[in-house]
Every structure is written in structure tokens, then in C-alpha cells.
Amino acid sequence: MQKKLGILGGGQLGRMLIQSATDFNIQMGILDSQLEAPASSLAKHFVQGDLLDEETVYAFGQDYDLISIEIEKVNTAALKRLEAEGKKVYPQAAIIELIQDKGKQKEFYRAQGFPTADFLLLANKEELLAQTDFLPAVQKLRRDGYDGKGVQVLRQESDLGKAFEAPSVLEKLVDIQQEIAVIVARSASGEIRTYPAVEMIFHPEANLVEYLFSPARIEENMAQKADQMAKDLIEKLGMVGLLAVEFFIDRAGNLLVNEVAPRPHNSGHQSIEGNVCSQFEQHLRAIYDWPLGDSQIQTPSILLNLLGEEGFHGPAKLEGLKEVLAISGVHLHLYGKEDCKPFRKMGHITVTDQNLERLMEKARFVKNTLKIRGLHRI
Template identity: 35%
Template sequence: MSQQASEGDAPSTSNTRFEDTNIVLPGGTIGMVGGGQLGRMFAIAAMQMGYDVVVYCDSADAPGAQVATRCVIGDLNDHQQLTAFAEQCDVISLEFENIPAQAIACCGQQAPTFPSHHVLATAQDRLIEKQTFRDAGLAVTPFLQVSSAADVAAFAERHAWPVIVKTARSGYDGKGQYRLQDAEQAAQVPWAEHDAWIAEQFIPFQREASVVVARSRNGSVRCFPPFENEHHNHILDVSFCPSTLTQSQIANATEMASKAAEVLDLVGLLCVEFFVQEDGRLLINEVAPRPHNSGHLTIEGNHTSQFQQHVRAICGLPLGDPNLRCSGAAMANLLGDLWQAAGGNPPWNQAFSVPNVSLHLYGKRDAKEGRKMGHLTATADSPEQAAQNVRDARQRLSCDSK
């Protein structure tokens, strides 16, 4: 199914030699390890482009499995089933970084798999990730490996309280993360529950931004314009674009994101989250080697969505135009709390009364508190208006104003 790549985008300045120059054209089969909402939106984009998509997940009712060409049901530690899945694919990707690296290595024995298990091994460990980027000269939050309250107190002597303590592995949306004000609070951290922890300096940032960068199999790199992000209870709440970053900050953010992708030798997408400090400097907070929640607004707002760009990158196609096709775009998450407040299905007709609002639901059956069930996007004449529109549309779902 694969054909030899033709000349396209110029390769990056990376020292990597891309020996596999084959491309996977529409009509080929893409494997997706993981059947959550990111796998679902990837599958929709890939199938619109003419690909077959096989999803590997634990349930035929998983969000990704609902829309894919077919699915393979299995455990991530079942290498026999993983092999049977991978043998059906021309290229394989994954929707989330907390997948066992050995599972991805198993898939990689049957078909090109991006990102590689080497990228996962770095992204799955916050300590390795921070060290990798620091050693490459990228600005990261000051950090230290810790294992006790005494270690945190010693770190605070250098960097002051409060201190952010996180598990080195696993944890997202604020899980496994503690903001400690003093040594007494540090003593309350359940240190024995995890074998590795990281302490980070608390950064009094002005705002948060993220850049999604795509790096193709031929080494070409393209960045989406930065998204500005607002969080609630450690979960992304609203993102909008264009951001309020200056042109100098935008250039810095895209340069750092591009370098981070090259340092990791990534093929696919990488989201780099930044703290924008009060003096205007940017620090890398975290990265994720996949499409990102903040990039969902690209589905309606950009010439190429982050999911279509992901398909292009792993298949070796020329990368698409990542720029906005409107003056402003925004996204608001829809959590399970909304269903609980409505006592069932929210009054969707109320949201559609707001101009240029689009609804994306993920096919999840159980609306739990804090669970991402879907999102709203809006395009408008400005990012401020787009953000106001998604907030307004979501607010109308909280009570039926018929």
C-alpha cells in the first residue's frame, strides 16, 4: 500500500537521518492505540481523508471504536493481541502518552509506529523529560528529584515556598500534583504511594499558552499559532487563538516547540505548554507527544486541524497550513458536571442559538464529575468574541431557558 515519497517540504535542520522515506497514501490503514476522545477525533479526520482506521482499545463501545473502520479489543500488556492488531496496519500512532512503552515497541516490530517507544520513555517520566530539555538548552521550570518532606524543604530553601510536587510518572489534569505552602504540608504528601517524585519551583505566571508542533517523517516542522489557555481546578477550561502573546514571544514559543520536537526525534504532534512569566519570559511547563485539548479549536478555526496534521505527519504527507482561517477561534470543555447539573442530557438547542458554535461530543456513556465529555468551539471576528461565545453557549446548557 505504501509508495515512495516524492520531494515535498524541505527537511528540518535536525541531525536525524530519516531512513524510512515511504509514505502511506489514502486508502492505506492507520492503527490507533487507544480509543478515547483523541483517538475518536483522529479516526474521524483520517477517514475523511480516505484512510481505514483500526483502533486498539479495551471496549467496542470506546469513543474511538464507535467511529473507526474496525477495532481490536485487548489489553495493552497482551503482546499477542497487539501483534495481531499491528499486522493489519501500514502505520501506527497512539492517542495518549501513558501507554506502556513496551506495547508501542511491540507494535513497532510490525509497522512504523509514531511516536516511538523511545519518545514515550522520555515523555512518561517528568524527571527525564525536564532533564532532556534542560540539557538541550531549553528553558524549563527549576526542578529536583525528591522523595521526602525533607527533600522538598531543602528545595524550598533555594527556590522559596510554595513548591509544586508531582509524581514523576502518570498523573494529568492535576492528578498526583500538590501545591505545598510549608514543610508541614510536605509531610502530608503520600510519598510511599509512588517511587519517584519531582519538585518544581512555583512560577507566578501571567498566563498559560501552548504550541502544537507537527514533525513529519521527512523531518519537516510546522507549528500552529499559540493557544492561550485558562484552567479551572487544574483542568483546561477555555482556549482561544490568536493569543495575547507579543510577536517576540510567539517567535520564542514556536522556536522552543520546534526544538523540543527535534530533541525528542518526534514524528507526529507535540504539544508544549508554557508559563508566561511576569517579565515576559517563557518557561516550558510540560509536553505531550500527541494532539492536545487546547488544539481542538483547530477543527473549525484553522486551515488544517491538529488531527489532520497528525495524519499527515505520521503518513509522510506534506504538512498542511496550520494558520487560522478566521479572526478568532475558541474552545470550551464540557465536563460531566454539566450532565449532572442538568439531571440528564443538557438542552443542546440552547447552545446552538449562539452564532458559529459547533458541538463535539465524545460518545461517552457515563457522565462523571470532572470527566471530559465533549467540547464547544466558536469562530468570530476576534478571539475575545469567540471565547465569549463558547462561554455563553456553555452557560446556556446549565439551565433550560426555553
């Protein structure tokens, strides 16, 4: 029998991990604060509880041989106690703790020699007001930012009124040419494998990935550079599991580490159909210390996030489903979220085709045809 696996977080990543774990007869439990979390209906065991409460996380971990995460916002003190008692926690608690704090992340990159945008660490808004010479810049909350939240651009002094009060990172605004990501896995035995770089295009308002190209449309030497940097990062961290590394390529051709996520990631969803081994299976292989899977691309793909339409809320309604399912190479993944809000991630679509021109045509059609919105106008 496989070791029992407990996952902190029951969102769409947890849901897709369960779907992959089923093939290995892995008994998987989920802890999440929401009773109707996307993973709750699929989990062998589901516990409703606060991911930030030490005793709740500790008690949940007692029932499992192996503990992992699908979200960074968890109580690490509980995970350290579980580690001290011999439980396997991957990624390790200290690494989760480092990545939870964007300031510590940036200091780690600087200390280890990884290129990253210039930055300042600020305790409050008052400190920021003294740094007008550093503008234009991006202000990021040190903790709890996600999916574009807790991030804002401050271009000039007149923008400072909207600055965050909480501790933050002030990062020099990068003149971005492209944004790419490399997912890298490292097993408990130290085996490392990367996925080919993907290119991310962000929604201009929601600051979420709107669609993604696999492979990235970049020069081979840039792809190799990003690949090696991702390997070096996970090696320096000594992390077990899956690490998504987001990069900026600036207009001068410099490759800069933006930030990382120590778990399956939106930039790897297309791997379910597009790569030999999906990111979800790879995460399981890494934490169970099995041989890592082949991460090569089987077919070029484009991923589109299915976001709730603006101006609507309430029970989700899907439009254009029959039209897009009639197209070869269109793969729909809905996340089981009943309530639809503007820009909420409700699912994703992966479009595959060996012919790049056809692939683009299909993706454009899907993007314009498939919509999800709440039943009620806001």
C-alpha cells in the same frame, strides 16, 4: 490503498482522529481497555485489551502497517519489538518512553538548554521532607499523571503531609502570568509546521483547561519565541507526528517549557473550525509522510471544554442545547461518553467569530447556558 493505521487508545482523541481519517479512506483500528470507549463505535476494527500489556499491544500491532497513539500510557517494549520488525511506529517508542516520565522530560529540557522551572527528582516522600527550603513548589508524579491528576501544590511545611509517596518531580512554583501552548508537527521526511500559540485558562478546582483563546493574547515577539522553541524541541527529539508544547509565561516575562504531549491535544481542538488544517488531519499527514497542511488561523476562536457538573453522576443529560445552537459560529463536539461524572470531559464547544468582542459575548453565553450533568445527585 492507504497503509492500515492502528491507534493505541480509544478516547476522544482517537474518536476525532477517526473522523478525520475517514476523508482519506484510511482503515483505522483501535485498541482500548474499555468496550464502550468513545472511539469504539466509529472504528473500522476495535480490539478490547490492556494498553500496558506487552503481548496485547504487540499482537494488535501485527495487523497494521503504521502504529500511533492517542495516549502516552502504553507498553513501549511492544512498540520497540514492532519497530525492530520494520513496522512504522510514530511517535517513536523511545520518545514515548521519555515523555511518559516527567523526570526524564525535565532532564531532557535541561540537557538541551530549554528554559524550564527549577526542579528536583525525588524517589519518595521521605526525600521530599528534607527539601522544605525548596517550597513553595509543585509536586508531580513522574508517571501516570493526566488531566490534572498526580499534580499538587505544596506551599509550606504543613502541606507535606499530603505529599505523594511515589517517585516525583518537585518543581519550583512559578509565578504564572499566562499559560500558552504551541502544537508542532514533523513529518517522516523532516518537514516541520507549527500552529499559532493558543492561551489556556484552567479550571481552579479540576486543573483542566476550562477555555482556550486562539490566537493567544500575547506580544508578537513572545509568540515567535514560543513558535521557535516548539520547532527546536521536536527537531531535537527527532519525533514524527504531532507534539503539543505547553509553556508558562512568568510575571518577569520569561518563557518556560512546562511539559509536552506527543499526540493530538486539548489545546488544538479548536483547529477543526479555527485553522485551515485541523490538528487531527495534520497528525495523519505527518505520520503518513504527506505534505503538512496549512496551520494558519482562519478565524479567531474560543474553545470551551464541556465538563460534567459537580454533584451529579450517571447517564448524561444535556441542557441548553437549542439555545446555543441558535447562535452562529457555535460548533459542538460530544465525545460519545454515556456516563457523566463531575469534571469528566464530555465534549467541547468551539465558538468562532471575526469580531473579538462578539466572540467573547458568544463564549460567555455558551459557558453559562450549555451544561451537562448526570441524572442522579451524588
